[in-house]
Amino acid sequence: MTERFPLFSRCLSVFWVVMVYAFLYIPIIIFFIFSFNNAPFPAPWVGFTLHWYRALVYETDIWVAVGNSLMVAMSAVLLSSCMSIFLVFYAVSRSSKIKGLAAYFYGNLIVPEIVFAVGFLGLLTMLKVPLGFITLVIAHTVLGLGYMVPILYSRYCELDYRLLEAAQDLGATQLQAFFTVTHPLLKPSLLGAALLVFIISFDDFVLAYFCSGTTFQTLPLYILSMLRVGVSPIVNAFSTLLLVLSGILVIIYSSLTIRNRIF
Amino acid sequence: MKQYIFFSWGIRCGIVVFWTFVLALLLLVPRLHFFERNSITVFTWSGVFSQAMIDEFEQETGIKVYIKYYVSNEELLVKLRATQGAGYDLVIPSDYAVKKLIYEKVLKKLDKQKINFLPSLNPLLMGHFFDPQNEYAIPFEWEIYVIGFTEAFKSLQKNMPEHLWDLIFKPSHFGSGYRIVMVNDAVEAISMATRYLYGSMTSLNETQQNAVQNLLISQRPWIEAYSSVRSDYYLGTNNVMVAMAQNAEIWRAVRDYKNIEYIVPRDTFITIEHCAIPAGSTKDDLVYLFLNFIYSKKSMQHHYDVFQYCPARIDIVNSLPATQRQKDIIVSSKKAFKHYYFMQDVLSEQKKHDVWISVKA
Amino acid sequence: MNLLKKNVLKKIGDEAMPFALGIPAFLWQILFFYIPLLLVFILSFPTFSWEYFTPFFASEYVSVIVRTVLIALSTAFFCLCIAYPIVYLIVFKGGRFKHMFFLFLLLPFLTTFLLHIYAWMFVLERGGVINVLLQSVGLISEPLHLLNSSFAVIFVMVYCYLPFMILPLYSSLEKFDKRFFEASYDLGATWWQTLWRVLIPLSFPGIRSGFFLVLVPAFGEFAIPELVGGDKKMFVGSIITHYTMGAQTASLGAAFTLLTAFILLIVVVAVYGITVKIFKQ
Numbered sequence: 001m002t003e004r005f006p007l008f009s010r011c012l013s014v015f016w017v018v019m020v021y022a023f024l025y026i027p028i029i030i031f032f033i034f035s036f037n038n039a040p041f042p043a044p045w046v047g048f049t050l051h052w053y054r055a056l057v058y059e060t061d062i063w064v065a066v067g068n069s070l071m072v073a074m075s076a077v078l079l080s081s082c083m084s085i086f087l088v089f090y091a092v093s094r095s096s097k098i099k100g101l102a103a104y105f106y107g108n109l110i111v112p113e114i115v116f117a118v119g120f121l122g123l124l125t126m127l128k129v130p131l132g133f134i135t136l137v138i139a140h141t142v143l144g145l146g147y148m149v150p151i152l153y154s155r156y157c158e159l160d161y162r163l164l165e166a167a168q169d170l171g172a173t174q175l176q177a178f179f180t181v182t183h184p185l186l187k188p189s190l191l192g193a194a195l196l197v198f199i200i201s202f203d204d205f206v207l208a209y210f211c212s213g214t215t216f217q218t219l220p221l222y223i224l225s226m227l228r229v230g231v232s233p234i235v236n237a238f239s240t241l242l243l244v245l246s247g248i249l250v251i252i253y254s255s256l257t258i259r260n261r262i263f
Numbered sequence: 264m265k266q267y268i269f270f271s272w273g274i275r276c277g278i279v280v281f282w283t284f285v286l287a288l289l290l291l292v293p294r295l296h297f298f299e300r301n302s303i304t305v306f307t308w309s310g311v312f313s314q315a316m317i318d319e320f321e322q323e324t325g326i327k328v329y330i331k332y333y334v335s336n337e338e339l340l341v342k343l344r345a346t347q348g349a350g351y352d353l354v355i356p357s358d359y360a361v362k363k364l365i366y367e368k369v370l371k372k373l374d375k376q377k378i379n380f381l382p383s384l385n386p387l388l389m390g391h392f393f394d395p396q397n398e399y400a401i402p403f404e405w406e407i408y409v410i411g412f413t414e415a416f417k418s419l420q421k422n423m424p425e426h427l428w429d430l431i432f433k434p435s436h437f438g439s440g441y442r443i444v445m446v447n448d449a450v451e452a453i454s455m456a457t458r459y460l461y462g463s464m465t466s467l468n469e470t471q472q473n474a475v476q477n478l479l480i481s482q483r484p485w486i487e488a489y490s491s492v493r494s495d496y497y498l499g500t501n502n503v504m505v506a507m508a509q510n511a512e513i514w515r516a517v518r519d520y521k522n523i524e525y526i527v528p529r530d531t532f533i534t535i536e537h538c539a540i541p542a543g544s545t546k547d548d549l550v551y552l553f554l555n556f557i558y559s560k561k562s563m564q565h566h567y568d569v570f571q572y573c574p575a576r577i578d579i580v581n582s583l584p585a586t587q588r589q590k591d592i593i594v595s596s597k598k599a600f601k602h603y604y605f606m607q608d609v610l611s612e613q614k615k616h617d618v619w620i621s622v623k624a
Numbered sequence: 625m626n627l628l629k630k631n632v633l634k635k636i637g638d639e640a641m642p643f644a645l646g647i648p649a650f651l652w653q654i655l656f657f658y659i660p661l662l663l664v665f666i667l668s669f670p671t672f673s674w675e676y677f678t679p680f681f682a683s684e685y686v687s688v689i690v691r692t693v694l695i696a697l698s699t700a701f702f703c704l705c706i707a708y709p710i711v712y713l714i715v716f717k718g719g720r721f722k723h724m725f726f727l728f729l730l731l732p733f734l735t736t737f738l739l740h741i742y743a744w745m746f747v748l749e750r751g752g753v754i755n756v757l758l759q760s761v762g763l764i765s766e767p768l769h770l771l772n773s774s775f776a777v778i779f780v781m782v783y784c785y786l787p788f789m790i791l792p793l794y795s796s797l798e799k800f801d802k803r804f805f806e807a808s809y810d811l812g813a814t815w816w817q818t819l820w821r822v823l824i825p826l827s828f829p830g831i832r833s834g835f836f837l838v839l840v841p842a843f844g845e846f847a848i849p850e851l852v853g854g855d856k857k858m859f860v861g862s863i864i865t866h867y868t869m870g871a872q873t874a875s876l877g878a879a880f881t882l883l884t885a886f887i888l889l890i891v892v893v894a895v896y897g898i899t900v901k902i903f904k905q
Contacts, residue, residue, distance in 0.1 A: 013713050020710045023783070024732045027743030030753055034746070061314065083649040090646025093639070104650075108657060109837075112888065114844035114861055118868055118881045119660030122667060125345060125874070130293045138289065142657050145649060174638060203736050205847065210868065223738040225309060225332070227745075227851055228492055239739045246734035250727050271639065278644045282651050338869050440766075447855055488772045488854030502750045502771070613679070613876075616866070623858040624684035 028243060035236035052237040059234055065222035068133070072218060073201040075137045077194050080144030085183075085190065088152050092164065092182060093174050102153040108146020116142070117210035124211070136212040140204060144197040148190075155189040156182065302327035303352040303549050306339065310492070310511075311355055311404075311536070312557070313569045320556050326549050335448060336360040343369045349543025352550050358535050359450070359608045361400045362393035370399040371540045377551040380558040385577040387600050388535055400537035403557070404572040407592070407603055408446075408455075408532045411494065411513035414522035416504035427528040428459050431507050432478060434485060442487035444494045444506040449619040451491075452479060454606040455507075455532065467609050472618065479622045489623075498523050509534070514571040514589060527592065533603035536572075664885075667878035676879035685863070689884060692860040693891055695774075696842040699781045700835050703789040706782065707834070711793045712823075716802070726794060733787040741851050744780045745771060748852070772854030780852050781842055788841070789834040796830020832899065836892060843888050860884045 036048050056062070091101055108116075120139055129135060159182065167177040205220040212218070217225075226235055305312070309332055317328050333339045336357050343354065348369035356364055364370050375381060378401070388402040410430060424430060434441055446452055456475045457464055467475065487503045494506035495513070499520030506513070513525045538557075540550055556562060560582075563574045567583050573593045574583075580593050595603070610618065668676055679685075714725045732740070747753045748770040755767040770776055804826070808818040824831070846861030858866075864884070867877035 013717065016709050017713055020706060021729070023706075024729065024786075026753075027740060027747055027783075028732050028735075030747055031739075031743050083652060086642075086645035087649040088646075090642040093642035105653060107661075108653075110840065111661065112840050112844035112885065114846075114864055115664065115881050115885045116657065116660060118864060118877060119662075119664040120656065121868065122663045122874060122878065123656075123660045124290075126663070127290060128346075129290050130350065132293050134289060134293050138656055141652065145653060149649065174642065199734070205738060206844070209865075220736055220738050223736060223742065224847065227738065227742055235739070235742060239735050239743075242735045242739070243732075246731060250731055250734075254723060254727055274640050275643060278640065278647060279651065282644075282648050283655070286648075286651060286655055334869070341869070483856070486854075486856065489856060490854070500749060500751050612873075617679070617682070617684070620688070620858055620863060620866070621682075621684035623856065623862075624687050 028239075031236050032240045032243075035233055035240045037233055037236075052233040053241075056234050056237045056241070061217075062219075062222060062234070062238060065217045065219045068217060069202050069219040072133065072136050072140060073198050076140035076144050076201045077198045079137070079141045080148050080197055081190065081194050083141075084145060084148040084152050084193075085186075087149060088156050088182075088186070089178050091153065092156070092178055102150040105146050105149040108142055113143075113204075113206040114210075117207050120207075121210050131212050132216045133212070136208060136216060136218070139207045139211050140201040143200060143204070143207070147197050147200070148193045151189055151193040152186060155186055159185055301325060301549070302329060303546050303553060304329045304331065304350065305353045305355075305553075306331050306333060306342070306351040307353075307355040308333055308335075310570055310572075313565070315569075316557065316562055316565060320553065323556070324552055326552065328553065336450070340364070340367075343367075343541060347543060348541035351541050352544040352546050353553065354539050354541055355403065355536050356400065356539060357606070358391065358393050358537070359606050361537050361539065363608075364539065365394060365399050369542050371542045371544065372398050373401065373540065374547070374551070377548075378554055378558070380555065380576065383576050383578045385575055385594075387595070387597060388575055391535075391605070394537075400539040402535045402575040403538045404566070404574055405533060405535040406509040406511050406572055407527065407534075408507060409510045409513050409525045409527045411498050411506045411508060411516055411523055411525040413498055413501055413504050414524075415501065417524065419504070423526065427526065428455075428530075430505055432456070432459050432482060441485050441505075442503045443485055444497050444503050444508065445482065445486050445489050446507060447489040447491040449615050450606055450608055451532075452622070453610060453615065453618060454608075457607060457609055458530075458532075458604060463604070464607060464609055472610065472614060476618045476621060479618070483622075495519065510573070510592065511571040518571070530602045530604065532606060533600075534606060535575075664878045664882055667875050668882045670875055676873075676875045677883060679876070680880055680883055685880075688858050688863060689860060689887060691857065692843060692884075693887070695778060695781070695859070696839050696845075697891075697895075698778055699785060699842045700789075700838040702778070702782045703786055703838050704831065704835060707786060707789040707793055708831070711790060711797055715794065715797045715800075729790060730787055737784055738847070740784055741780055741848060744776070744783065745852055748776055748779075771852060772856065774853070774857070776852040777849050777857075780848050781845065784848065785838045785842055788837040792830045792834040792837060793827070796827045796833075800827060828899075832896070835895070839892065839895070840888065843884075843891075 035052055036050065037052075087101075117139070120135075120142075124131060124135055163181055163185075164177055167181045168174070203220065204218075205224065208216075208218045208221050209224070212221075223235065226232075303326060305328060307330060312330060317330065321327060331351070333342065336359070339354060339356055339360060340363055343351070343364065344367055348371075354364075361370075381401070384402065388405060389397050394400050410427060424434075431443060431445070434443075446455070453475060456478045457467065457471075460474055460478060461467075461471060464471075488497060490497065491508075492512070494503075494508035495516035497503045498506050498513075498516045506516075510525075510527075513523070516523045517525065538554060540547070544550065557566075558576065560576070560579050563576050563579055564582060566572070567574055567585070574580075577594065580590055583590070583593070585593065670676075710729070714722055714729070718725050749755075750767045750769070750771070752771070754770065755764075758764045759767065800823070804822055805818060808822050813821065844861045844864075846859055846865050849855070849857060849859050849862060855862075864877060864881050867880060868874075
């Protein structure tokens with residue numbers, strides 16, 4: 001088709017790309033525009049004001065929720081990274097490879113979050129554990145393990161085992177060999193997986209709703225309660241802020257990688 | 264050699280036990296309650312305490328207030344039952360929930376000596392069937408269900424139907440553009456349908472239950488959304504023409520949006536939100552300090568200003584920023600109260616779930 | 625003798641240390657994942673009978689489950705239809721800007737998922753942007769009823785789950801060797817034939833993981849139907865939440881959860897089996 005109808009296929013491609021990006025960005029742009037709306041509710045448009053951004057700074061609830069989300073996400077990432085790395089270390093140190101190691105952790109992704117949440121809540125109720133920060137971190141770490149272990153282990157399996165053997169032949173202990181040889185090679189995957197787990201934990205809503213919903217407010221729960229009760233353009237302002245922040249991070253990241261490619 | 268294998272497995276078991284112990288400890292940490300002595304935990308639904316009020320209390324007394332939210336009275340019941348009344352120092356149940364909580368023995372009797380505002384509470388709100396002596400719960404705020412409507416509806420409809428509840432349950436001659444918001448709570452919806460069909464009932468038999476279910480299902484074509492908290496938004500943005508909601512919401516809609524009006528059916532429902540202390544609370548004096556604060560004139564006025572729920576105190580009515588019509592409702596006479604009915608919890612737990620799910624299936 | 629003991633101890637130490645470090649992950653998994661799942665199972669069968677399952681064979685529950693399955697499948701399908709062309713275009717026609725395009729494709733999803741729901745509520749409602757635009761241009765006289773409908777639910781679900789489809793597709797198509805294209809054209813195939821006979825079968829693992837990464841969470845979704853569907857129709861997730869948060873018997877909630885998890889498993893296996901059959905020919 002590309003050869004027979006080059007112009008048509010070109011137009012179609014451009015059209016599709018534009019449509020998809022428009023679909024993705026329309027709500028964001030509208031959000032952005034209406035965050036400047038001079039009225040107590042997002043629509044219709046009344047006038048321009050920066051009032052909501054100012055109000056956002058003073059709205060303590062939302063920042064407390066952001067702080068909570070950050071704390072939970074960082075703890076979950078830390079815990080799951082450490083445990084996964086050490087698990088890989090253990091797998092490395094064994095003389096025989098454990099074939100199904102990663103499969104043992106696939107369940108975390110295959111089972112719907114809501115099923116896991118119900119079971120976990122049941123366990124906590126049975127043991128009479130109060131819901132809060134720690135229970136949520138535990139739940140998110142389970143999720144994190146489900147992402148990190150398969151990624152790290154499959155990456156490790158792709159590595160050249162002879163590197164490790166060579167290191168040990170040259171006299172390194174297991175620990176030394178692992179940290180000087182395997183670990184740097186795994187680092188890109190580790191960072192990528194950690195970032196993924198961070199985003200998933202920060203954004204997670206189902207587990208937070210079940211395992212900490214009424215006692216510990218994370219950002220998604222805060223937004224949910226705002227959506228249920230009544231929204232104000234403060235949320236618009238906040239999301240614009242979030243987007244600008246992510247955009248800056250993305251630009252920094254992409255400029256860094258491009259530089260790596262050139263050099 | 265054998266020794267080696269024995270050692271090796273022994274050490275492995277030891278390591279497993281050690282880590283299991285550590286992980287189990289993780290589960291115990293939340294139980295230690297690192298909360299300071301000087302704090303109380305309030306379990307409520309959103310729309311009761313504003314952040315400003317809490318901040319002022321914390322500043323005045325130095326007592327930290329932790330607020331936890333529930334979405335429905337069922338959730339409150341489940342949580343209190345699970346912990347036998349421990350874990351929270353103050354709860355805000357609705358009238359029929361108070362009855363259940365007293366029955367389950369998860370509430371503590373109130374020490375009337377410690378509260379200084381009892382005489383100024385509206386006597387019509389006290390002494391009802393669920394707690395005749397108000398030994399366990401005192402009213403904090405109350406609301407009646409009213410029907411709000413937009414200007415579009417008013418121009419469409421010259422005369423209101425005689426039986427106003429027809430607007431919700433049987434608006435057959437209103438055309439296809441007619442949309443309403445209905446309450447999103449199983450007990451409330453079933454209660455409304457029951458009273459519409461049968462009047463006052465304590466329980467329903469099978470045929471009656473099916474009739475109620477069918478009535479609620481028949482409503483669906485003209486329901487835009489089920490919502491217990493966003494009716495003001497739906498009305499104000501013209502997404503619906505009519506909304507059946509608590510008076511506070513409709514009054515907020517009238518205040519925030521233009522061209523919204525409301526009408527009060529002569530026979531309507533009332534909900535009284537109470538303050539009650541769970542049996543497992545150990546911080547009584549702090550709780551009474553909090554109660555005296557939130558019932559103070561200033562706090563109640565502020566509460567009305569933000570949320571527009573009818574306050575339980577009757578001596579502040581004249582100083583409220585309310586219209587005459589609103590004030591008339593707040594000081595409703597005994598005669599008017601005779602037409603305010605409480606929600607009836609007429610079905611068992613399971614049947615209630617079944618009906619509600621089949622309405623939304 | 626001492627030397628032997630020393631060697632043995634060192635050997636044990638060498639083996640014990642990695643074990644000590646590595647075992648927490650396993651224990652965590654067992655304690656906090658497998659035991660909760662087992663608990664769901666146990667709670668559903670407290671008396672070794674099916675009594676807690678029978679209420680759920682009533683027609684209303686069946687229709688809820690069927691609706692959820694259909695919507696989850698359609699969400700996954702639409703995500704695939706939207707994501708595949710765009711990822712194809714980015715990977716193979718993107719050139720130098722491939723990475724930029726990809727990052728900007730994912731950028732909107734770095735803000736919280738609930739904010740997107742809010743944004744669409746705003747855009748789709750009666751007085752929202754779409755209706756205002758269409759009315760001012762004159763295409764329609766009455767505002768379209770977009771929000772609080774099944775259309776809105778599927779639409780927003782596709783929007784929210786799109787990145788889960790894009791990521792596996794991207795990683796799968798990126799690894800695709802472009803020389804396959806050349807080889808295929810050399811053998812006389814058209815672009816269309818290459819697409820269906822070469823590209824799709826070879827990128828199939830990516831398609832499959834993307835499909836399931838969307839299908840499984842979409843099945844348990846309850847926030848989107850509540851917020852943009854007007855809470856008019858219950859989904860599996862809504863019922864589970866209803867029972868878990870507000871029911872007196874934990875067993876009923878657990879039983880329903882188990883039942884629906886089982887049904888999801890059947891659906892997944894069925895879809896897997898069907899697709900394997902189609903692409904094995």
